[in-house]
Each structure stands twice: as C-alpha cells, then as structure tokens.
Amino acid sequence: MKRIIGIFIAILLLGYGLVRIGVGASLLAQALDVVNFPDLADGVAEVKVFIDARVNDQILPFSLNGYFSYIFAMGVLLSTGAAGAIARKKWGYDTLGVYLAMHAALFINFQEINPKLIGLLLQIVMLFLLYYLIPPISENQKKPHNKSL
Known part of the structure; x- marks a missing residue:
C-alpha cells in the first residue's frame, strides 16, 4: 500500500511537471512570436507586468x-525527477x-511571498513522503541475477 501511495504522489508530481513544460513552452513560443494566440498573449502580458513591477527588487x-525558459526547465526537472522516483533511482x-531549490529561488529572487508558496511547501512535504514511501534502491540492495546453467 505504501508503494501505491508513493506512486500516486510521483504521478501527481510528474503531471504537474508536464503542465509546467507545456505552460513554459507555450508562453515562450508566444513571447518569441512563434505562435499567436490571444489567451497566451494575455498570459505573457500578465507575466510582463509582474516582472516589470519587480524589476528593481529582483536579485x-x-x-x-528567461523567465519562461526557467519555468520550462523546472518542468523538465520535476517530470524527470518524478519518473526517476517511480523507478526508485537516487538521481530522481x-x-x-x-x-x-529552483522553485524556492523564484520566491527569493522576486522577494515575493504569495499563495504559490503554499504549493511549494506542499511539494516539499510530498518529496519527503515520497522518499519515505518508495525510497531509492541503492546499489547494495539490488539482487544479483541468478545465472544458473
């Protein structure tokens, strides 16, 4: 049962990572004029207002x-890490x-505390739970192959 709950948590993280990849890629494509969708243009405009309002406060x-690329990279790391955790790899x-750390760095960089901080805290709890529920398998724990002739 522990493993099933752990896999469920990892799948949630994987899904959220895929969403971050999609959002980051879509908004970056809109910002680079690769695509032109009104809804994406609104999103780009909102982020621009956010960044411009904090231009003097950013570390x-x-x-x-750069911001959209950062969001995309975070999604890649989250998805890859979740897949690695499902496979019980330490690198995951x-x-x-x-x-x-990248997610926390955004709050520090923008010197911003907002409701998204709750999401970060929840993800930290999820990582600790994931590690407890389906810990990585070390090289010493791997069973040798039975090579009988």
Whole structure:
C-alpha cells in the first residue's frame, strides 16, 4: 500500500511537471512570436507586468524569455525527477531536490511571498513522503541475477 501511495504522489508530481513544460513552452513560443494566440498573449502580458513591477527588487533580473525558459526547465526537472522516483533511482530524488531549490529561488529572487508558496511547501512535504514511501534502491540492495546453467 505504501508503494501505491508513493506512486500516486510521483504521478501527481510528474503531471504537474508536464503542465509546467507545456505552460513554459507555450508562453515562450508566444513571447518569441512563434505562435499567436490571444489567451497566451494575455498570459505573457500578465507575466510582463509582474516582472516589470519587480524589476528593481529582483536579485537576478529575469527577461520575459528567461523567465519562461526557467519555468520550462523546472518542468523538465520535476517530470524527470518524478519518473526517476517511480523507478526508485537516487538521481530522481536529487533531481526533485534541484527542482524544489529552483522553485524556492523564484520566491527569493522576486522577494515575493504569495499563495504559490503554499504549493511549494506542499511539494516539499510530498518529496519527503515520497522518499519515505518508495525510497531509492541503492546499489547494495539490488539482487544479483541468478545465472544458473
């Protein structure tokens, strides 16, 4: 039962990572004029207002394209890490840790506390639960292949 709950959590993280990839890629494509959709244009405009309003408060200034690329990269790390966790690979959990650090860095960079912080905290809890429910298999735990002739 522990493993099933762990896999469910990992699938949630994988799905959220895929959403981040899709959103990051779509908004970046809109910002680069690769596509032209009114709904995406509204999204790009909202993010531009957010970034411009904090231009003097950012520790590391983001361009619009840089921000969307960062969101895309976070999605890749989250999806890859979740897949690695499902496979019980240590690198999957390490990758999820890097994703969480990148997510936290956004709050620090923009010096912004908003309701999205609750999502980050929830994801941190999910990572700890995931590690408890389906811990990575170390090289020492792998069973040798039975090679009988």
